Amino acid sequence: MFSKFKQQEQILFLDPDLKLSIDPKKRYFILLSPSLYWVKKVTLPLKYTHEVKKIAPTLFEETLPEGNYNFYVHKELDNSYLVFAYEDKALLALLTQKGLSISQVKGFSFAQFAIKKDEKALKINEQNVVSFKDDILVLLPLDWFSQTKDINLYEFAKPKQTIKLEQFSHIVDKSTLYKIVALLTLFLMVLIAQYLYYAKHKESLALQKEQLFQKYKLKPTLMQNKAILAQYKKRDQQAQKLRTYINYFLKANFKKKEKIVSFSYDGSLLKVVLEGVTQSSLKRVLSKFYKEKIKFTTKQTGNKLTVEVKI
Amino acid sequence: MNRINPLHLIILLLVSILFLFFQLTKIQSDLHEEEEAYKHSEQIAKELVAYKKFYGDKQRIKKSLKMILAQGSLKKAKIQTKESSRGITIMSKSIDLYALNSLMSKLFNGAYPIKNLQIKRIDNKNASLRLEIQW
Numbered sequence: 001m002f003s004k005f006k007q008q009e010q011i012l013f014l015d016p017d018l019k020l021s022i023d024p025k026k027r028y029f030i031l032l033s034p035s036l037y038w039v040k041k042v043t044l045p046l047k048y049t050h051e052v053k054k055i056a057p058t059l060f061e062e063t064l065p066e067g068n069y070n071f072y073v074h075k076e077l078d079n080s081y082l083v084f085a086y087e088d089k090a091l092l093a094l095l096t097q098k099g100l101s102i103s104q105v106k107g108f109s110f111a112q113f114a115i116k117k118d119e120k121a122l123k124i125n126e127q128n129v130v131s132f133k134d135d136i137l138v139l140l141p142l143d144w145f146s147q148t149k150d151i152n153l154y155e156f157a158k159p160k161q162t163i164k165l166e167q168f169s170h171i172v173d174k175s176t177l178y179k180i181v182a183l184l185t186l187f188l189m190v191l192i193a194q195y196l197y198y199a200k201h202k203e204s205l206a207l208q209k210e211q212l213f214q215k216y217k218l219k220p221t222l223m224q225n226k227a228i229l230a231q232y233k234k235r236d237q238q239a240q241k242l243r244t245y246i247n248y249f250l251k252a253n254f255k256k257k258e259k260i261v262s263f264s265y266d267g268s269l270l271k272v273v274l275e276g277v278t279q280s281s282l283k284r285v286l287s288k289f290y291k292e293k294i295k296f297t298t299k300q301t302g303n304k305l306t307v308e309v310k311i
Numbered sequence: 312m313n314r315i316n317p318l319h320l321i322i323l324l325l326v327s328i329l330f331l332f333f334q335l336t337k338i339q340s341d342l343h344e345e346e347e348a349y350k351h352s353e354q355i356a357k358e359l360v361a362y363k364k365f366y367g368d369k370q371r372i373k374k375s376l377k378m379i380l381a382q383g384s385l386k387k388a389k390i391q392t393k394e395s396s397r398g399i400t401i402m403s404k405s406i407d408l409y410a411l412n413s414l415m416s417k418l419f420n421g422a423y424p425i426k427n428l429q430i431k432r433i434d435n436k437n438a439s440l441r442l443e444i445q446w
Contacts, residue, residue, distance in 0.1 A: 184328065191335060195335050198338045205342070209349050212353060213356075218352075225356070225359060235424050239423075239425065242419075242428075261432050266427055267427060
């Protein structure tokens with residue numbers, strides 16, 4: 001049931017002088033007219049097509065005009081090859097000129113592979129026909145032939161031999177692209193190495209942290225340790241305050257009949273009972289407390305004055 | 312054999328680089344946080360050890376108190392000590408004010424965690440003392 005949705009591609013014969021009616025919703029398989037490529041039949045003592053492809057540029061050395069060409073090699077018989085040369089840029093430009101988007105094209109092949117060798121000359125327009133000459137499909141003038149047949153694309157089967165156009169090969173050549181690939185790979189390796197280094201460092205840091213807890217015999221969580229530290233800090237502050245305030249009292253400016261009767265401290269409040277000190281003389285006696293703006297409360301009971309300071 | 316299109320390879324590499332770049336930024340930030348956390352933990356640990364040495368070391372407190380109380384000037388005061396699981400209490404019914412001054416200076420300078428303190432003047436020369444140190 002899904003085949004219903006599958007778009008069938010239509011075969012299209014692409015020639016610069018042939019008018020095409022393009023449906024933007026359809027997909028096409030392009031047969032390249034002989035006017036769009038160069039072809040040579042060669043016999044070489046080579047076994048594989050990729051070996052022939054390597055030397056293909058030299059085979060066309062004096063034939064091809066200036067340009068950036070790609071090559072396709074088809075093996076016919078042992079040591080006999082058909083070598084095709086085509087220019088991606090020119091083909092892409094023609095597609096655009098004909099109103100065809102590359103996304104609509106499912107594939108490309110050479111007309112050579114689609115037309116039967118015993119076929120009559122096929123008329124492609126009012127001036128030209130395509131016909132086989134020495135096993136190679138060529139473009140010839142219509143006038144040369146008395147009997148021709150109109151080209152009917154529905155008769156053609158999609159050839160097995162296909163090519164892919166390289167869209168950017170005319171901007172950057174392949175060797176440059178491979179250099180870019182090498183550079184990016186190198187950069188990627190550097191990034192991976194850096195990532196691994198950081199990951200290892202992170203791991204060792206976690207281990208160091210664990211060792212730190214063991215070395216200093218800390219509680220399992222930082223929260224617990226912080227709480228203990230806060231307790232110690234509070235205790236230290238209280239001890240310092242207690243020492244300072246008692247010192248202030250001991251060094252207070254007492255006159256005759258003025259003296260300290262008692263000190264008491266319960267962990268948060270320091271109570272000092274003074275004898276002979278009145279509210280009026282308090283500023284002299286506790287001048288340090290006033291100067292340092294230390295808050296305290298007082299309570300007078302007869303001759304005795306109780307000073308209370310929060311610690 | 313079809314060779315891989317270098318353009319596809321470049322796109323794949325760029326995507327990988329971008330992905331790795333984000334991962335690298337993330338791990339760098341994680342590492343920075345971990346380093347800060349480690350430094351913070353180390354600082355807390357060192358501070359804790361220092362405080363524990365002063366306020367939490369039961370043996371040190373006991374030993375140094377014993378040395379202070381063994382001084383000749385305090386012998387007359389007949390100082391009594393009472394040890395419990397929570398701390399130690401120092402008591403004297405009558406201590407000379409000079410001896411008291413010397414004892415308190417030593418206690419205050421020695422950073423002892425004083426929990427409770429009671430000093431009452433008895434007369435012009437003597438006072439009573441009750442001091443509780445908590446560990």
